[in-house]
Amino acid sequence: MNDPRPTVGVVGAGQLARMCAQAAIALDVELRVLAARPDDSAAIVVPLAEIGDPADPATLQRFAACCDVLTLDHELVDREALTALAAAGRVVRPSADALRFAQDKAFQRRAFRHAGLPVPAFIVTDRVDAARAFAEDHDWPLVCKRPRGGYDGRGVWHVADPTALTAAWGDASAGGSPVLVEQGVNLEREIAVLIARRPDGSHAAAPVIETIQRDGMLRELVVPAQVPTAVERQARDLAVRVADLVDVVGVCAIELFWTGTQVLINEIATRPHNSGHWTIDGASTSQFENHLRAVLDLPLGSMRATQPAVCSVNVVGGHDGVPPRTRLPDALAIPDVHVHLYGKSTRPGRKLGHVTATADDVATARHRARAAAAVLAGSD
């Protein structure tokens, strides 16, 4: 064929790649995935799934050679290998430099502070007594984070006092690595902004959303966020500054704290993100379509909300091992809920899907989404 369809290769085959696959169909884009296992969430829905370890540079190189653009489903990719691919002329979006922000929370936090962006007070240290001294200066509680590899609450310790710090420090600093120690912020709300950004820096921003975390995992989000207009504006301005600083290409999620008086940047992800799943059913353009459009350097779509109120709730695996798809009859009986299952085997605590409900008001949307997610998880 003279003009073959563009191929986007996704490193990783989780639910983000899976939902990108839906968007790729509409745009006539070929989506390939590099999956760790043949039964990965995205590997079972696309014709072109390669099974391999993305940490192996030869595997990554072979995979990239079949793709016009390489992009990422997760952060667990070797940046040197990505740099080498880019140097060899492959198109890697986001770049290895942008990915560093997401991979290394200590680097991210320092870079943001250096750029004058508002972040919680923090130090990076490998010494527990330095952490204790920081707490005495800034007050308890502290949050200790492993700079690399943590997600969904793993690698994060909330410590209320010196005893808890001593107890957590061994795990947090395992292998003698430095720990990101930050002041526990007194939260009014956790909010997030999603930005899709093209190589020339043009971008589309989604409305500010409000997230509710539990055990460090995003459980629920609501659009619009219940915050003053001035806070919304400030959050969006900060998010755009972050995206520009990171020079991200693709979708970037910026998670923020609103303390009641200040908006602070918590952390970012340089890929489609749980806080943007609602855009499939509640925004003019979904984050997954915009991610593809951004990495292919196509014009971006508006991500404005198309419904008065949207609520998304994650479906998290319970203890009975029953797959949520067997509970679809009860979940789909609830009006105006949109069910998204990830095709994963059921394990307690595992994200197996999400439900987005739309309504005229937040209370109704929340009620419906929670009810459907509880049904699917078997916890109603």
Added chain:
Amino acid sequence: MNDPRPTVGVVGAGQLARMCAQAAIALDVELRVLAARPDDSAAIVVPLAEIGDPADPATLQRFAACCDVLTLDHELVDREALTALAAAGRVVRPSADALRFAQDKAFQRRAFRHAGLPVPAFIVTDRVDAARAFAEDHDWPLVCKRPRGGYDGRGVWHVADPTALTAAWGDASAGGSPVLVEQGVNLEREIAVLIARRPDGSHAAAPVIETIQRDGMLRELVVPAQVPTAVERQARDLAVRVADLVDVVGVCAIELFWTGTQVLINEIATRPHNSGHWTIDGASTSQFENHLRAVLDLPLGSMRATQPAVCSVNVVGGHDGVPPRTRLPDALAIPDVHVHLYGKSTRPGRKLGHVTATADDVATARHRARAAAAVLAGSD
């Protein structure tokens, strides 16, 4: 696995199966297609595409044996083979009996008239003099239709006078088969209603939409239809009566004429239909998701419009042979358009995709959708 995902097998792998594949991902349903060719629209986006001729009963039987439910992307399926599958315990939705209405326009028209449903005046005859006598009773023009195998304007002749009738009759009655001869209706509007229906007869109906045909092919549709409320109500009531009479399971599209004084049933399709593509971007639940939900006997979603105005325009292949995907940059620059490409090779007159635009008013939606479709077709 103890509880495998349900498998829906689609006979045919055109754009309808392709858009069903997107919906299947969210519901964790495995979609298999029986494709005529490996590069069929849906065959290139699912992991499980079987290549074979659905007219061959052994092929159909082998395919059905891998599926929990068998459904259809087109009408060109042998009804006896479907009946045999159902008798052998396979779940076939819609049934062979329902499919007969869509396969045979003469049967359909007679059944509707017999049930007291309003249809244009017609006869079924293999004699040109009978057609001429019918015209003299009812006035010219006539529409002559081959009862079987026509689509997108093929197999349909608009004849204005006795000379045109004589010229068309040879083709229309090729092989000596009877022709459905109907009175040409003086149209005010062409409208359509989409119904999704479960085995127990419960259903969800989409709002009445207005279609604009050109060369017998649906080119453009608008939601809401520009017709009086009483006409809308009448159209929806008729559509439900049709769906019940046909006893369809799955999605059924009912195309109607509004003459300014009467609502008449034109014809139906017992599958997802071009007149329902707008539901992906403009309704709470898409026709493709509801088709899967209906054939799997799951609760249906509302298909109410979520936007004040929606317009869909088909992207039809032009003469330059350029695939529409190469023109995405200009099309996606138009605000609030949703592009759906079918991955087909370009041929003049072939449906290659559609564009749905949403807006606050019909004029804006129409302007955007037409502009984007023209760009993609290379005809702007």
